[in-house]
Amino acid sequence: MTYFEELREVTKTIPTSIIDFAIPRDRTSPPTQASSNFITNKEQGDWAEDLIFRAINETSHNYVAVRYGKSDDLIAGDSGFDKFYTDFQDELDTIGKRPDLLVFKKSDFDAELGYDISKLEHSSITDYVKKSIAGLEIRSSAFLIDKYEKEMQDRTAYHLKEALAVKDKILAEYSDILKDEKKKHFIGILNSINEETINAINFRRPSWKATDRLQQLSLLFKDLKDNINIVQKRDYLSITPKIEDVKVVYKWAETFNVPHYYFQVFFDKSYGISFKNILTLLTEPDKEGTHYEISQDIKNQNKTTVKINTRNTNQVAYKVLEPEHKSVRREMGRGRLLFYVSFEKGTAYLDIDSLKELLNITDF
Numbered sequence: 001m002t003y004f005e006e007l008r009e010v011t012k013t014i015p016t017s018i019i020d021f022a023i024p025r026d027r028t029s030p031p032t033q034a035s036s037n038f039i040t041n042k043e044q045g046d047w048a049e050d051l052i053f054r055a056i057n058e059t060s061h062n063y064v065a066v067r068y069g070k071s072d073d074l075i076a077g078d079s080g081f082d083k084f085y086t087d088f089q090d091e092l093d094t095i096g097k098r099p100d101l102l103v104f105k106k107s108d109f110d111a112e113l114g115y116d117i118s119k120l121e122h123s124s125i126t127d128y129v130k131k132s133i134a135g136l137e138i139r140s141s142a143f144l145i146d147k148y149e150k151e152m153q154d155r156t157a158y159h160l161k162e163a164l165a166v167k168d169k170i171l172a173e174y175s176d177i178l179k180d181e182k183k184k185h186f187i188g189i190l191n192s193i194n195e196e197t198i199n200a201i202n203f204r205r206p207s208w209k210a211t212d213r214l215q216q217l218s219l220l221f222k223d224l225k226d227n228i229n230i231v232q233k234r235d236y237l238s239i240t241p242k243i244e245d246v247k248v249v250y251k252w253a254e255t256f257n258v259p260h261y262y263f264q265v266f267f268d269k270s271y272g273i274s275f276k277n278i279l280t281l282l283t284e285p286d287k288e289g290t291h292y293e294i295s296q297d298i299k300n301q302n303k304t305t306v307k308i309n310t311r312n313t314n315q316v317a318y319k320v321l322e323p324e325h326k327s328v329r330r331e332m333g334r335g336r337l338l339f340y341v342s343f344e345k346g347t348a349y350l351d352i353d354s355l356k357e358l359l360n361i362t363d364f
Contacts, residue, residue, distance in 0.1 A: 004257045007250065007276055013283045025247045030085035034075040039340040047323055047343035048140035048265035049100045055348040062363050064109040067116040069100035077332050095122050096252030097245060099135030099260060134359050135260045145237050145266040152235035160198060163227035166220055167193050174217045199232050234293060238307035239264040239273055249275055263316055270317035270348060271310040272358050314358040317348040
Protein backbone atom coordinates (compact mmCIF):
# COMPACT_ATOMS: atom_id res chain seq x y z
CA MET A 1 0.00 0.00 0.00
CA THR A 2 1.40 3.40 -0.97
CA TYR A 3 1.64 6.34 1.42
CA PHE A 4 -1.37 8.04 -0.17
CA GLU A 5 -3.40 4.84 -0.10
CA GLU A 6 -2.75 4.67 3.65
CA LEU A 7 -4.00 8.26 4.02
CA ARG A 8 -7.09 7.48 1.98
CA GLU A 9 -7.97 4.57 4.26
CA VAL A 10 -7.69 6.83 7.31
CA THR A 11 -9.91 9.53 5.80
CA LYS A 12 -12.75 7.03 5.35
CA THR A 13 -13.32 7.00 9.11
CA ILE A 14 -13.00 10.73 9.80
CA PRO A 15 -16.45 12.08 10.72
CA THR A 16 -17.87 14.28 7.98
CA SER A 17 -18.88 16.72 10.71
CA ILE A 18 -15.16 17.49 11.06
CA ILE A 19 -14.23 17.38 7.39
CA ASP A 20 -16.03 15.97 4.37
CA PHE A 21 -13.56 14.94 1.68
CA ALA A 22 -16.41 14.40 -0.80
CA ILE A 23 -17.13 18.14 -0.89
CA PRO A 24 -14.78 20.35 -2.92
CA ARG A 25 -12.92 22.95 -0.92
CA ASP A 26 -14.13 26.54 -0.86
CA ARG A 27 -11.92 28.96 -2.75
CA THR A 28 -11.23 32.07 -0.74
CA SER A 29 -11.20 35.66 -1.96
CA PRO A 30 -8.02 37.73 -1.65
CA PRO A 31 -7.84 39.91 1.46
CA THR A 32 -8.13 43.62 0.75
CA GLN A 33 -5.38 44.88 3.05
CA ALA A 34 -2.75 43.55 5.43
CA SER A 35 -2.20 44.58 9.05
CA SER A 36 1.00 45.07 11.01
CA ASN A 37 0.14 41.98 13.06
CA PHE A 38 -0.32 39.89 9.90
CA ILE A 39 3.07 40.91 8.52
CA THR A 40 4.80 40.27 11.87
CA ASN A 41 3.28 36.77 11.94
CA LYS A 42 4.40 36.20 8.34
CA GLU A 43 7.93 37.36 9.22
CA GLN A 44 7.95 35.02 12.21
CA GLY A 45 6.81 32.14 10.02
CA ASP A 46 9.50 32.91 7.43
CA TRP A 47 12.10 32.93 10.21
CA ALA A 48 10.90 29.56 11.54
CA GLU A 49 11.11 28.06 8.05
CA ASP A 50 14.64 29.42 7.60
CA LEU A 51 15.60 28.08 11.04
CA ILE A 52 14.66 24.50 10.14
CA PHE A 53 16.08 24.87 6.62
CA ARG A 54 19.48 25.88 8.02
CA ALA A 55 19.41 23.31 10.81
CA ILE A 56 18.91 20.40 8.41
CA ASN A 57 21.46 21.57 5.87
CA GLU A 58 24.09 22.40 8.48
CA THR A 59 23.60 19.16 10.45
CA SER A 60 22.69 16.34 8.08
CA HIS A 61 25.27 14.19 6.32
CA ASN A 62 22.80 12.46 4.03
CA TYR A 63 19.87 14.80 3.41
CA VAL A 64 19.21 18.24 1.97
CA ALA A 65 16.36 20.68 2.72
CA VAL A 66 15.01 22.71 -0.23
CA ARG A 67 12.64 25.66 -0.14
CA TYR A 68 9.44 24.72 -1.95
CA GLY A 69 6.38 26.44 -0.49
CA LYS A 70 4.61 29.10 -2.51
CA SER A 71 5.67 32.44 -1.08
CA ASP A 72 6.17 36.01 -2.14
CA ASP A 73 7.01 39.34 -0.57
CA LEU A 74 3.71 40.70 -1.91
CA ILE A 75 1.00 41.38 0.65
CA ALA A 76 -2.62 42.51 0.37
CA GLY A 77 -2.66 46.06 -0.92
CA ASP A 78 0.46 45.67 -3.08
CA SER A 79 0.25 45.91 -6.85
CA GLY A 80 0.07 42.41 -8.33
CA PHE A 81 -1.12 40.74 -5.13
CA ASP A 82 -4.56 39.80 -6.49
CA LYS A 83 -3.00 37.91 -9.42
CA PHE A 84 -0.53 36.18 -7.10
CA TYR A 85 -3.39 35.13 -4.83
CA THR A 86 -5.55 33.87 -7.71
CA ASP A 87 -2.64 31.86 -9.14
CA PHE A 88 -2.06 30.42 -5.68
CA GLN A 89 -5.71 29.32 -5.42
CA ASP A 90 -5.46 27.72 -8.88
CA GLU A 91 -2.41 25.76 -7.79
CA LEU A 92 -4.17 24.57 -4.63
CA ASP A 93 -6.90 23.08 -6.82
CA THR A 94 -4.38 21.52 -9.20
CA ILE A 95 -1.70 19.96 -7.00
CA GLY A 96 -2.66 20.92 -3.45
CA LYS A 97 -0.72 23.00 -0.95
CA ARG A 98 3.04 22.89 -1.26
CA PRO A 99 4.80 22.24 2.05
CA ASP A 100 7.35 24.89 2.98
CA LEU A 101 10.36 22.59 2.65
CA LEU A 102 11.19 19.36 0.87
CA VAL A 103 13.79 16.93 2.17
CA PHE A 104 15.84 15.01 -0.41
CA LYS A 105 18.51 12.38 -0.12
CA LYS A 106 21.75 14.03 -1.19
CA SER A 107 22.00 11.52 -4.00
CA ASP A 108 18.70 12.85 -5.42
CA PHE A 109 19.42 16.54 -4.87
CA ASP A 110 19.60 18.55 -8.11
CA ALA A 111 22.36 21.10 -7.65
CA GLU A 112 21.34 22.94 -10.80
CA LEU A 113 17.89 23.65 -9.35
CA GLY A 114 19.51 24.57 -6.07
CA TYR A 115 18.09 25.10 -2.61
CA ASP A 116 15.04 27.13 -3.64
CA ILE A 117 12.46 25.82 -6.11
CA SER A 118 9.54 27.80 -4.66
CA LYS A 119 9.11 30.03 -7.71
CA LEU A 120 9.33 27.26 -10.33
CA GLU A 121 6.15 26.14 -12.09
CA HIS A 122 4.91 22.93 -10.56
CA SER A 123 4.65 21.26 -13.97
CA SER A 124 8.40 21.64 -14.51
CA ILE A 125 9.45 19.95 -11.25
CA THR A 126 6.80 17.25 -10.73
CA ASP A 127 9.14 14.30 -11.21
CA TYR A 128 11.80 15.93 -9.04
CA VAL A 129 9.38 16.61 -6.18
CA LYS A 130 8.31 12.96 -6.21
CA LYS A 131 11.90 12.00 -5.35
CA SER A 132 11.76 13.82 -2.01
CA ILE A 133 11.42 11.77 1.17
CA ALA A 134 9.39 14.34 3.13
CA GLY A 135 7.46 17.57 2.84
CA LEU A 136 7.64 19.84 5.90
CA GLU A 137 5.01 22.42 6.79
CA ILE A 138 6.64 24.83 9.25
CA ARG A 139 4.51 26.70 11.78
CA SER A 140 5.68 29.12 14.44
CA SER A 141 4.44 30.12 17.87
CA ALA A 142 5.70 33.06 19.94
CA PHE A 143 6.07 31.13 23.18
CA LEU A 144 8.84 29.71 25.32
CA ILE A 145 7.36 26.26 25.77
CA ASP A 146 9.39 25.32 28.84
CA LYS A 147 8.21 28.37 30.78
CA TYR A 148 4.64 27.88 29.58
CA GLU A 149 4.63 24.24 30.67
CA LYS A 150 5.95 25.07 34.14
CA GLU A 151 3.45 27.87 34.73
CA MET A 152 0.53 25.75 33.52
CA GLN A 153 1.56 22.81 35.67
CA ASP A 154 1.88 25.08 38.70
CA ARG A 155 -1.52 26.62 37.94
CA THR A 156 -3.18 23.23 37.61
CA ALA A 157 -1.60 21.90 40.82
CA TYR A 158 -2.71 24.98 42.79
CA HIS A 159 -6.33 24.91 41.64
CA LEU A 160 -6.54 21.13 42.02
CA LYS A 161 -5.46 21.52 45.65
CA GLU A 162 -7.98 24.34 46.14
CA ALA A 163 -10.82 22.33 44.58
CA LEU A 164 -10.16 19.30 46.79
CA ALA A 165 -9.99 21.52 49.88
CA VAL A 166 -13.33 23.15 49.07
CA LYS A 167 -14.89 19.74 48.45
CA ASP A 168 -13.71 18.51 51.83
CA LYS A 169 -15.01 21.66 53.54
CA ILE A 170 -18.46 21.24 52.02
CA LEU A 171 -18.68 17.58 53.06
CA ALA A 172 -17.38 18.31 56.55
CA GLU A 173 -19.51 21.35 57.36
CA TYR A 174 -22.64 21.12 55.23
CA SER A 175 -23.49 17.42 54.97
CA ASP A 176 -26.63 17.98 57.04
CA ILE A 177 -28.03 20.31 54.38
CA LEU A 178 -27.06 17.99 51.55
CA LYS A 179 -28.95 15.07 53.09
CA ASP A 180 -32.14 16.77 51.94
CA GLU A 181 -33.90 14.69 49.27
CA LYS A 182 -33.55 17.42 46.61
CA LYS A 183 -29.89 18.05 47.37
CA LYS A 184 -28.45 14.63 48.16
CA HIS A 185 -27.23 14.06 44.58
CA PHE A 186 -24.51 16.62 45.32
CA ILE A 187 -22.99 14.21 47.86
CA GLY A 188 -22.38 11.70 45.07
CA ILE A 189 -20.85 14.40 42.87
CA LEU A 190 -18.55 15.59 45.66
CA ASN A 191 -17.43 12.07 46.59
CA SER A 192 -16.55 11.38 42.96
CA ILE A 193 -14.10 14.30 42.75
CA ASN A 194 -10.43 13.30 43.00
CA GLU A 195 -7.17 13.87 41.09
CA GLU A 196 -8.03 11.21 38.51
CA THR A 197 -11.64 12.25 37.82
CA ILE A 198 -11.57 16.02 38.15
CA ASN A 199 -11.08 16.62 34.41
CA ALA A 200 -14.35 14.81 33.69
CA ILE A 201 -16.45 16.42 36.44
CA ASN A 202 -19.30 18.65 35.35
CA PHE A 203 -22.24 19.90 37.37
CA ARG A 204 -24.58 22.85 37.55
CA ARG A 205 -23.77 24.80 40.67
CA PRO A 206 -26.68 25.68 42.95
CA SER A 207 -27.76 29.21 43.79
CA TRP A 208 -29.58 28.78 47.09
CA LYS A 209 -30.52 31.95 48.98
CA ALA A 210 -33.20 31.01 51.53
CA THR A 211 -30.84 31.09 54.54
CA ASP A 212 -27.37 32.41 55.36
CA ARG A 213 -25.92 28.87 55.44
CA LEU A 214 -27.46 28.04 52.06
CA GLN A 215 -25.97 31.22 50.62
CA GLN A 216 -22.56 30.31 52.07
CA LEU A 217 -22.87 26.79 50.65
CA SER A 218 -23.76 28.20 47.23
CA LEU A 219 -20.64 30.37 47.33
CA LEU A 220 -18.54 27.33 48.19
CA PHE A 221 -19.99 25.44 45.23
CA LYS A 222 -19.16 28.45 43.04
CA ASP A 223 -15.59 28.39 44.36
CA LEU A 224 -15.39 24.66 43.68
CA LYS A 225 -16.73 25.06 40.15
CA ASP A 226 -14.34 27.94 39.38
CA ASN A 227 -11.31 25.90 40.50
CA ILE A 228 -12.44 22.84 38.55
CA ASN A 229 -12.92 24.95 35.41
CA ILE A 230 -9.32 26.17 35.63
CA VAL A 231 -8.01 22.63 36.17
CA GLN A 232 -9.93 21.54 33.06
CA LYS A 233 -8.59 24.33 30.85
CA ARG A 234 -6.16 23.38 28.09
CA ASP A 235 -2.72 23.46 29.67
CA TYR A 236 -0.54 22.56 26.69
CA LEU A 237 0.92 24.30 23.66
CA SER A 238 0.06 22.75 20.36
CA ILE A 239 0.78 22.02 16.73
CA THR A 240 -1.99 23.82 14.89
CA PRO A 241 -3.12 22.60 11.44
CA LYS A 242 -6.18 24.44 10.13
CA ILE A 243 -9.11 22.27 9.08
CA GLU A 244 -9.36 24.19 5.79
CA ASP A 245 -5.77 23.16 4.99
CA VAL A 246 -6.37 19.44 5.49
CA LYS A 247 -7.98 19.00 2.06
CA VAL A 248 -5.23 20.83 0.19
CA VAL A 249 -2.46 18.98 2.05
CA TYR A 250 -4.27 15.73 1.28
CA LYS A 251 -4.44 16.81 -2.39
CA TRP A 252 -0.68 17.40 -2.42
CA ALA A 253 -0.08 13.94 -0.93
CA GLU A 254 -2.35 12.47 -3.60
CA THR A 255 -0.39 14.28 -6.34
CA PHE A 256 3.12 13.37 -5.20
CA ASN A 257 2.76 10.43 -2.78
CA VAL A 258 5.39 11.97 -0.47
CA PRO A 259 5.02 11.80 3.34
CA HIS A 260 3.99 15.12 4.85
CA TYR A 261 4.80 16.53 8.30
CA TYR A 262 3.92 19.53 10.45
CA PHE A 263 6.66 21.21 12.50
CA GLN A 264 5.83 23.77 15.19
CA VAL A 265 8.71 26.09 16.08
CA PHE A 266 8.67 27.77 19.49
CA PHE A 267 11.34 30.21 20.60
CA ASP A 268 13.13 27.58 22.69
CA LYS A 269 12.21 24.19 21.14
CA SER A 270 10.44 22.61 18.17
CA TYR A 271 8.06 19.66 17.75
CA GLY A 272 6.69 17.67 14.82
CA ILE A 273 3.95 15.24 13.84
CA SER A 274 3.12 13.41 10.63
CA PHE A 275 0.09 14.37 8.58
CA LYS A 276 -1.01 10.75 8.75
CA ASN A 277 -1.05 10.90 12.56
CA ILE A 278 -3.03 14.15 12.44
CA LEU A 279 -5.70 12.45 10.31
CA THR A 280 -5.65 9.41 12.60
CA LEU A 281 -6.30 11.59 15.66
CA LEU A 282 -9.44 12.90 13.98
CA THR A 283 -10.77 9.32 13.94
CA GLU A 284 -10.23 8.92 17.70
CA PRO A 285 -12.84 10.96 19.61
CA ASP A 286 -11.74 9.41 22.92
CA LYS A 287 -8.47 11.38 22.63
CA GLU A 288 -10.19 14.73 22.18
CA GLY A 289 -9.42 16.91 25.18
CA THR A 290 -6.18 15.12 26.03
CA HIS A 291 -4.28 14.64 22.75
CA TYR A 292 -6.06 17.34 20.76
CA GLU A 293 -8.97 19.72 20.60
CA ILE A 294 -10.85 21.31 17.72
CA SER A 295 -11.76 24.95 18.12
CA GLN A 296 -12.12 28.26 16.35
CA ASP A 297 -8.96 30.28 16.79
CA ILE A 298 -9.53 33.99 17.43
CA LYS A 299 -5.86 34.63 16.62
CA ASN A 300 -6.39 33.05 13.21
CA GLN A 301 -9.52 34.83 11.95
CA ASN A 302 -11.79 32.36 13.80
CA LYS A 303 -10.73 29.55 11.46
CA THR A 304 -11.37 26.05 12.77
CA THR A 305 -8.07 24.60 13.96
CA VAL A 306 -6.89 21.27 15.32
CA LYS A 307 -4.71 21.92 18.37
CA ILE A 308 -2.50 18.89 18.95
CA ASN A 309 -0.82 18.46 22.32
CA THR A 310 2.94 18.74 21.78
CA ARG A 311 3.49 16.28 24.64
CA ASN A 312 2.30 13.54 22.27
CA THR A 313 4.48 14.56 19.32
CA ASN A 314 8.17 14.23 18.41
CA GLN A 315 10.70 16.76 19.63
CA VAL A 316 12.40 18.07 16.50
CA ALA A 317 14.80 20.54 18.16
CA TYR A 318 15.75 20.23 21.82
CA LYS A 319 17.01 23.81 21.90
CA VAL A 320 16.39 26.97 19.90
CA LEU A 321 18.45 30.12 20.27
CA GLU A 322 16.20 33.15 19.85
CA PRO A 323 16.54 35.28 16.71
CA GLU A 324 17.55 38.89 16.47
CA HIS A 325 14.61 41.18 15.79
CA LYS A 326 14.03 44.74 14.63
CA SER A 327 11.21 47.13 13.79
CA VAL A 328 10.50 47.74 10.10
CA ARG A 329 8.58 50.59 8.45
CA ARG A 330 6.65 49.76 5.26
CA GLU A 331 4.83 52.33 3.14
CA MET A 332 1.65 51.16 1.42
CA GLY A 333 -0.66 52.84 -1.08
CA ARG A 334 -2.12 56.26 -0.31
CA GLY A 335 0.66 56.90 2.17
CA ARG A 336 -0.51 54.25 4.64
CA LEU A 337 2.28 53.10 6.95
CA LEU A 338 2.72 49.70 8.54
CA PHE A 339 5.22 48.93 11.28
CA TYR A 340 6.11 45.35 12.04
CA VAL A 341 8.83 43.14 13.50
CA SER A 342 11.28 41.14 11.39
CA PHE A 343 13.44 38.24 12.60
CA GLU A 344 16.76 36.80 11.53
CA LYS A 345 19.45 34.37 12.66
CA GLY A 346 18.86 32.10 15.64
CA THR A 347 19.87 28.43 15.79
CA ALA A 348 17.94 25.16 16.14
CA TYR A 349 19.74 22.19 17.69
CA LEU A 350 18.06 19.14 16.20
CA ASP A 351 17.06 16.11 18.25
CA ILE A 352 18.48 13.66 15.70
CA ASP A 353 17.07 10.41 17.12
CA SER A 354 13.58 11.86 17.51
CA LEU A 355 13.71 13.41 14.04
CA LYS A 356 14.79 10.10 12.49
CA GLU A 357 11.90 8.35 14.23
CA LEU A 358 9.44 10.98 13.00
CA LEU A 359 10.64 10.88 9.38
CA ASN A 360 10.99 7.08 9.48
CA ILE A 361 14.63 7.11 8.37
CA THR A 362 17.61 5.21 9.77
CA ASP A 363 20.36 7.72 8.93
CA PHE A 364 20.69 11.50 8.97
